Amino acid sequence: xxxxxxxxxxxxxxxxxxxxxxxxxxxxxxxxxxxxxxxxxxxxxxxxxxxxxxxxxxxxxxxxxxxxxxxxxxxxxxxxxxxxxxxxxxxxxxxxxxxxxxxxxxxxxxxxxxxxxxxxxxxxxxxxxxxxxxxxxxxxxxxxxxxxxxxxxxxxxxxxxxxxxxxxxxxxxxxxxxxxxxxxxxxxxxxxxxxxxxxxxxxxxxxxxxxxxxxxxxxxxxxxxxxxxxxxxxxxxxxxxxxxxxxxxxxxxxxxxxxxxxxxxxxxx
Numbered sequence: 653x654x655x656x657x658x659x660x661x662x663x664x665x666x667x668x669x670x671x672x673x674x675x676x677x678x679x680x681x682x683x684x685x686x687x688x689x690x691x692x693x694x695x696x697x698x699x700x701x702x703x704x705x706x707x708x709x710x711x712x713x714x715x716x717x718x719x720x721x722x723x724x725x726x727x728x729x730x731x732x733x734x735x736x737x738x739x740x741x742x743x744x745x746x747x748x749x750x751x752x753x754x755x756x757x758x759x760x761x762x763x764x765x766x767x768x769x770x771x772x773x774x775x776x777x778x779x780x781x782x783x784x785x786x787x788x789x790x791x792x793x794x795x796x797x798x799x800x801x802x803x804x805x806x807x808x809x810x811x812x813x814x815x816x817x818x819x820x821x822x823x824x825x826x827x828x829x830x831x832x833x834x835x836x837x838x839x840x841x842x843x844x845x846x847x848x849x850x851x852x853x854x855x856x857x858x859x860x861x862x863x864x865x866x867x868x869x870x871x872x873x874x875x876x877x878x879x880x881x882x883x884x885x886x887x888x889x890x891x892x893x894x895x896x897x898x899x900x901x902x903x904x905x906x907x908x909x910x911x912x913x914x915x916x917x918x919x920x921x
Contacts, residue, residue, distance in 0.1 A: 663778040665694040672705030680716040687724070687731075696730045698777030702737040704764045729756045729814070732780045735773035737764045793819040796839065801830060803909065805837040812843075825859060833868040835912045837905060840874035869893045869912045871905040 667690045669683045690697045709717070724731075738761055760776055762769045793816045796805035804827050806820050827834050875896035897905040 663698075663774060665690065665696065665780065666698045666700060666774060666778045668700045668702075668774065670702040670705070673707055675706060675709035675713045675717075677710065677712045677716045680713050680720055684720045684724075691727060691730060696732055696780045698733045698735070698780050699731060700735045700737070700770075700773050700777045702764065702770070702773075703743060704737055704739055731757055733757065733777045734759045735777040736761045737769060737773055738762075739764055791819065792816045795819055795823060796837070800835075801827060802834045803837070803912075804834060805839070807839040807841055808843050809841045810843065821859060824863070828862060828866045831866070834866055835869040835871075835909050836863075836867060837871040837909050838873070839902065840872065840876075843874070843876070864892070867892045869909055870895075871909045872896045873902045873905045874899045 667683075667687055669686070671679070687697070687699065734757055736759065760773075762773045762776075764770070766772075790809055792809050792811060792813045794807045794809065796807055798805050804824055824834075824836075870892055872894070873896075895905075895908060897908075
């Protein structure tokens with residue numbers, strides 16, 4: 653199988669890859685090296701992948717590709733656009749299903765039967781500054797002041813970004829360090845998911861494990877139906893009192909969280 657660049661372009665921040673025949677481990681390693689090399693040279697890049705002539709991949713290549721995909725998750729924020737040239741219906745369907753989950757990356761499939769498809773794909777992938785002049789984004793996590801040291805409250809806005817995560821993690825850890833148990837209230841404001849890189853945030857897993865031992869009551873305001881279902885399912889399993897509230901029930905949520913059996917302290921200043 654060959655793994656080679658498309659017709660050379662003058663767009664330095666775009667990695668162009670053409671796959672054909674049988675994909676091997678060496679091919680996976682080759683295009684992974686090329687992507688990583690481009691990320692070292694540029695803050696953000698675009699990628700064009702032509703799979704028109706690709707037919708299959710070896711078992712070892714599948715394993716290597718899965719590992720490469722997971723390793724690339726923390727870097728996806730630096731790859732805002734991926735263009736794919738494909739005439740394979742099953743492949744296009746898979747891309748269509750997965751692409752909405754890549755909140756920081758816009759993926760678009762182009763029909764290679766069109767004469768201008770390759771140039772359109774390159775133009776799409778190269779346009780990584782489409783939001784450069786957009787208004788400054790609101791913080792995705794905001795700390796809500798409380799009058800109890802053993803009560804932490806946050807508001808989540810839309811898509812949770814990795815760079816905002818410390819707004820929640822730092823005060824949560826501090827309160828857990830100072831108290832035997834704490835209560836938590838989270839207000840959801842049009843929550844739409846989170847950056848994949850959050851899963852690789854250092855110390856996050858250990859903090860979650862510690863929270864399972866420290867959390868007493870957990871209130872979620874504005875939870876979606878699936879969140880409410882998950883809360884009901886895990887409530888008896890984790891030993892935490894969890895309750896969800898509609899947006900117009902926020903007063904009830906604060907009342908419920910204030911009726912926790914734990915001690916009430918004034919936040920130290």
